[in-house]
Amino acid sequence: MSRKWPDPTRVLVVEDDQATARLIQARLEMEGLKVFMAPNGLDGLEILQREAIDLVTTDLMMPAMNGFRLVQEIRDLPPPKGRVPILLISSNQNEQDMIRCLAAGADDYMTKPISAQVLVERLWRLHQRSSSAG
Amino acid sequence: MHLPPALVLQALIWGTVVLGTLVAGLVILGTGIQFRQDRQNRHRIARYQAWETDLATYLFSGEDTPRPFPRIAKEDRQLFQKFLTRYHATLAGREAEALRELYLGLGVHQSIPSRLRHRQATVRAQAAQEVGIFKLGEYLEAVVPLLDDPVPYVTHLAAQALTWSGDLRFAQPVVDWVLREERYQRERLLRVLEGFGPDLLPWLEKHLKPPAADPEPWILFALLAGSHRHRESEPRLLELLAEPNVDLQASALKALAALADPLTYPKVEPLARHEAWPVRAQAAKALGLIGGPDAIPALIALTSDPIYEVRRNAAQGMADLGHAGTSALTWLAEDPTADRFARDIARERLEWADERGHQ
Numbered sequence: 001m002s003r004k005w006p007d008p009t010r011v012l013v014v015e016d017d018q019a020t021a022r023l024i025q026a027r028l029e030m031e032g033l034k035v036f037m038a039p040n041g042l043d044g045l046e047i048l049q050r051e052a053i054d055l056v057t058t059d060l061m062m063p064a065m066n067g068f069r070l071v072q073e074i075r076d077l078p079p080p081k082g083r084v085p086i087l088l089i090s091s092n093q094n095e096q097d098m099i100r101c102l103a104a105g106a107d108d109y110m111t112k113p114i115s116a117q118v119l120v121e122r123l124w125r126l127h128q129r130s131s132s133a134g
Numbered sequence: 135m136h137l138p139p140a141l142v143l144q145a146l147i148w149g150t151v152v153l154g155t156l157v158a159g160l161v162i163l164g165t166g167i168q169f170r171q172d173r174q175n176r177h178r179i180a181r182y183q184a185w186e187t188d189l190a191t192y193l194f195s196g197e198d199t200p201r202p203f204p205r206i207a208k209e210d211r212q213l214f215q216k217f218l219t220r221y222h223a224t225l226a227g228r229e230a231e232a233l234r235e236l237y238l239g240l241g242v243h244q245s246i247p248s249r250l251r252h253r254q255a256t257v258r259a260q261a262a263q264e265v266g267i268f269k270l271g272e273y274l275e276a277v278v279p280l281l282d283d284p285v286p287y288v289t290h291l292a293a294q295a296l297t298w299s300g301d302l303r304f305a306q307p308v309v310d311w312v313l314r315e316e317r318y319q320r321e322r323l324l325r326v327l328e329g330f331g332p333d334l335l336p337w338l339e340k341h342l343k344p345p346a347a348d349p350e351p352w353i354l355f356a357l358l359a360g361s362h363r364h365r366e367s368e369p370r371l372l373e374l375l376a377e378p379n380v381d382l383q384a385s386a387l388k389a390l391a392a393l394a395d396p397l398t399y400p401k402v403e404p405l406a407r408h409e410a411w412p413v414r415a416q417a418a419k420a421l422g423l424i425g426g427p428d429a430i431p432a433l434i435a436l437t438s439d440p441i442y443e444v445r446r447n448a449a450q451g452m453a454d455l456g457h458a459g460t461s462a463l464t465w466l467a468e469d470p471t472a473d474r475f476a477r478d479i480a481r482e483r484l485e486w487a488d489e490r491g492h493q
Binding site: 113 | 182187221228
């Protein structure tokens, strides 16, 4: 399926596993997206405040600030930054974690292992939804 | 005894020389080992960095057939195996398939039978992991003996390899292995058994001894039925509620709570009055999930239970029911005629919610 991302579309990837992060980065850059990387929630939040980020994908379990806390911190920011679509990726299939994250304001949730193709598709849907919501 | 001073001096000199040589030898040896390790690490980092780029191109080239991966030097093949296994928990779908193709292209899987019998535990573990990750069905039989390996992480990886295959021929040895482990480990090991998928549940029903003869495997059955939300197991779970084993009853309740079928409520409700508190505590968790607001009278009764865990679960269960449950908790907290235990736990739960700004 062909997607026409607006240029530039900036994605923040918050992931402590560098191998995974670099693969996600490579796949997203192949889509023509501008990717910002952060190894934990604290650094991610800093990048989000500094840059005009359009989408966030974050891991759940991370040092310094975990994904759950990051979602809460982002949602506490004033709009438009506080409304940025967030896709949470976790290696944990714990239902309670999933519910907590969605309740905290994450827009979507994926559990590892993930298909990069599905990841891009989900980000595209999130982006479409947020664009049409204005 | 007096030794001549010249002899003492000579002995001291030679002693110092020997000691110095020994220390120098050790320093040189240590430096050599350190240098070798540094060189290996630098090599590994350089290889990994190059392969990461190559892998991204290989996986995401955007064409129907993946681009060929650069040739791996023979001396780097072991390193490359480790590199590939890092991605097993990350990649799924077409990318996982492409990763498997890449692994098979190395040809190292042919050494798996001998590596599964290797004297080094790390080599055995790596081989078992490869069988599981890259779905090498032809080596599964050779993995089974590793379930008796003296090294725990080797047995764990062997069990994982067998369950990921989804092949129920290996269900019996893996279930036996889980049952040999300490009970406190079981919940963790349940994750391994989940690898077989929900098909394991009918298999267990068919192959296990009756619960009265051996309740332990049925506890696993109940916990698995809950984690898979396996509705077809519901009739058996209801039967397990009548078994005399407290842990089995509690596990069956946990599973029924996960299924949340309101039709099971009449069979679950009487367990709120069970003589064993672990069963009552689990019933307190399950009642609201199964019965919804209809469970409020039974939950109110449990808030005056002599055991704190039961009262806490009942109050939590009421709070989870939303407005109806919270109203009941508020009524309990404010009613001077209510049981003291019930009043206190209702207040505690409401204060807890208040502090967090939600109910």
